[in-house]
Amino acid sequence: MxxxxxxxxxxxxxxxxxxxxxxxxxxxxxxxxxxxxxxxxxxxxxxxxxxxxxxxxxxxxxxxxxxxxxxxxxxxxxxxxxxxxxxxxxxxxxxxxxxxxxxxxxxxxxxxxxxxxxxxxxxxxxxxxxxxxxxxxxxxxxxxxxxxxxxxxxxxxxxxxxxxxxxxxxxxxxxxxxxxxxxxxxxxxxxxxxxxxxxxxxxxxxxxxxxxxxxxxxxxxxxxxxxxxxxxxxxxxxxxxxxxxxxxxxxxxxxxxxxxxxxxxxxxxxxxxxxxxxxxxxxxxxxxxxxxxxxxxxxxxxxxxxxxxxxxxxxxxxxxxxxxxxxxxxxxxxxxxxxxxxxxxxxxxxxxxxxxxxxxxxxxxxxxxxxxxxxxxxxxxxxxxxxxxxxxxxxxxxxxxxxTEMPDRLPAPGRVMATWTGIGGIPGEERDPKVRKFVVDFTGGDLARLGEGDAVEAVVSGSAGAVRRVACRPIEELGGWRMNFDLDPEGADSVDLRAFLRYRGGALTETWIYTWNPKDG
The missing domain is CATH 2.70.98.10 (Beta-galactosidase; Chain A, domain 5)
Incomplete structure (x- = not known):
């Protein structure tokens, strides 16, 4: 060593x-x-x-x-x-x-x-x-x-x-x-x-x-x-x-x-x-x-x-x-x-x-x-x-x-591969810097078998504030799915977030959890 x-x-x-x-x-x-x-x-x-x-x-x-x-x-x-x-x-x-x-x-x-x-x-x-x-x-x-x-x-x-x-x-x-x-x-x-x-x-x-x-x-x-x-x-x-x-x-x-x-x-x-x-x-x-x-x-x-x-x-x-x-x-x-x-x-x-x-x-x-x-x-x-x-x-x-590998015998749901954050809203419109955008990329599991026409849902919840603009879609270049949403903390000091992708009532992915705090960016 x-x-x-x-x-x-x-x-x-x-x-x-x-x-x-x-x-x-x-x-x-x-x-x-x-x-x-x-x-x-x-x-x-x-x-x-x-x-x-x-x-x-x-x-x-x-x-x-x-x-x-x-x-x-x-x-x-x-x-x-x-x-x-x-x-x-x-x-x-x-x-x-x-x-x-x-x-x-x-x-x-x-x-x-x-x-x-x-x-x-x-x-x-x-x-x-x-x-x-x-x-x-x-x-x-x-x-x-x-x-x-x-x-x-x-x-x-x-x-x-x-x-x-x-x-x-x-x-x-x-x-x-x-x-x-x-x-x-x-x-x-x-x-x-x-x-x-x-x-x-x-x-x-x-x-x-x-x-x-x-x-x-x-x-x-x-x-x-x-x-x-x-x-x-x-x-x-x-x-x-x-x-x-x-x-x-x-x-x-x-x-x-x-x-x-x-x-x-x-x-x-x-x-x-x-x-x-x-x-x-x-x-x-x-x-x-x-x-x-x-x-x-x-x-x-x-x-x-x-x-x-x-x-x-x-x-x-x-x-x-x-x-x-x-x-x-x-x-x-x-x-x-x-x-x-x-x-x-x-x-x-x-x-x-x-x-x-x-x-x-x-x-x-x-x-x-x-x-x-x-x-x-x-x-x-x-x-x-x-x-x-x-x-x-x-x-x-x-x-x-x-x-670098998990044991083969473990089940393999869709995994989170990346978490991105930035200013919320839509480019070209007036944007509130307090509103945060979250983008989460998932790959693996059964995600590759599902496409744009399948009824995949992004399920997002927060302990405070308001979650808006929730969406998900397959991204061919990633070989997986992307979920995104905006969080308006509405004055909260911190917000605990939970999200996952769901299909026909069952979870497709692991649950992503995150604590947003304004001091951490």
């Missing part, structure tokens, strides 16, 4: 707050650190996480200051040495490459391998790395205080380009067949919507089940720790056209987790076609994701375009037993981005599918103002209605699909 952008405060959040060395139960002989070396299964990890939750939170130690003081370029100049990957000299279908601790990642985390000979540590070895002349290799004393900050995974299809990376707090990312990174996930979100009070749990240790020669997947275990909770995570990671992760998470709260967010996703949205008037950039669009997609417990598909708001904004979508949610980059045209450096048109989507019934709760979307593309300003997660309590562990499962 190339670290060349998105230097999140979150990645270094724990490092900013913690400056003291490891102590207490993590350093005691026979304490929790020794117990980590005895984990051989997910059940063992669950027992360890439960023990951790019963002890006060202790932050990990810091590596020597000459490594924490490195800047981005210096840190990136420490390369993996030839043969530095774990399993590099085997015929196994996976490789693992540790990240060196330093820069924004000052806390060493523990790595272990689980094999037929038991659980063995992946000890820090400076010989795994190639140090530039200006950053001398650590001496023996420094080596004892150094460690790994995370890891990358490679599969048999390409041992040079990684398919997944875990680095910083509880953040991780993966790619699809395009081998392009973009949005991120986290193990857990805590108090994200309580601005200034967010807590960033850390993955304190990882365990890798040594894969067999014919394995299509690799199993990774992770111990999560924070002031409020501990957790045991199991990732079954399989690569292909999409990278699929089956996740089981057991959460053991230290305190009441009122602000918990399950399966959190983090992304970036700077500007796009629905807010082009705010752009001062040669690139028409700049974003890792352009919308939130949801499939409700009732089976309704919903699309919510992302925004770069003028002020922090929280949107909630109540549901029962959700079938899935995620952030997507639907616009795949290079001409719409014109970025030949980071190629936003290749960014992966991330789709979350709950395993089992998640009960009542809500999808919560947090959008923050941003003026630079290196800042991740979008977070989405599931917030359960029942608040996890101490001594009441919660176990959830979900599947994560990373890539």
């Amino acid at each position: 190339k670290i060349d952008r998105r230097h999140l405060l979150a990645l270094g959040a724990s490092s900013l707050a913690v400056t003291f060395p490891m102590a207490g139960v993590w350093a005691q002989e026979g304490g929790l650190r020794e117990r980590m070396g005895q984990v051989g299964s997910f059940e063992d990890l669950q027992a360890l996480a439960q023990e951790v939750a019963k002890t006060p939170f202790e932050a990990p130690q810091r590596v020597p200051s000459r490594f924490t003081d490195l800047n981005h370029d210096q840190y990136m100049s420490i390369r993996l040495a030839e043969g530095g990957k774990v399993w590099s000299s085997t015929d196994l279908p996976f490789r693992m490459a540790p990240f060196h601790a330093g820069w924004l990642f000052p806390h060493p985390i523990a790595l272990y391998q689980i094999g037929s000979d038991g659980t063995q540590p992946v000890a820090f070895d400076p010989n795994r790395f190639a140090y530039p002349q200006e950053i001398p290799a650590p001496d023996q004393g420094e080596t004892e205080r150094l460690g790994h900050a995370g890891f990358r995974l490679f599969d048999r299809f390409d041992f040079e380009r990684d398919i997944a990376a875990f680095l910083g707090a509880s953040y991780f990312r993966a790619v699809g067949k395009e081998m392009q990174y973009g949005l991120s996930a986290r193990g857990l979100a805590l108090n994200t919507a309580q601005f200034g009070e967010e807590e960033f749990p850390i993955f304190r240790a990882f365990w890798f089940h040594r894969p067999g020669p014919e394995s299509n997947a690799i199993i990774v275990l992770a111990l999560l720790d924070s002031a409020s909770t501990a957790g045991a995570y199991r990732f079954v990671i399989e690569s292909g056209r999409s990278t699929v992760m089956d996740v089981t998470a057991s959460i053991y709260p230290r305190t009441e987790l009122d602000g918990i967010g399950l399966a959190p996703i983090t992304s970036m949205y700077l500007h796009g076609e629905n807010d082009y008037s705010k752009r001062d950039d040669f690139r028409p669009e700049v974003h890792d994701s352009d919308g939130l997609v949801m499939r409700t417990g009732a089976g309704e598909w919903i699309w919510r375009p992302l925004r770069n708001p003028s002020a922090p904004r929280i949107s909630t979508f109540s549901d029962t037993a959700p079938r899935g949610f995620g952030l997507q980059q639907r616009d795949r045209s290079f001409a719409h981005y014109l970025d030949d450096g980071v190629y936003y048109d290749r960014r992966p989507n991330l789709w979350i599918e709950p395993s089992g019934d998640w009960g009542k709760g809500r999808v919560e979307l947090v959008e923050l103002p941003a003026n630079d593309e290196t800042v991740d300003n979008v977070v989405v997660y599931w917030r359960p209605e029942s608040t996890p309590q101490p001594d009441q562990p919660v176990t959830v499962g979900y599947r994560m699909t990373w890539g």
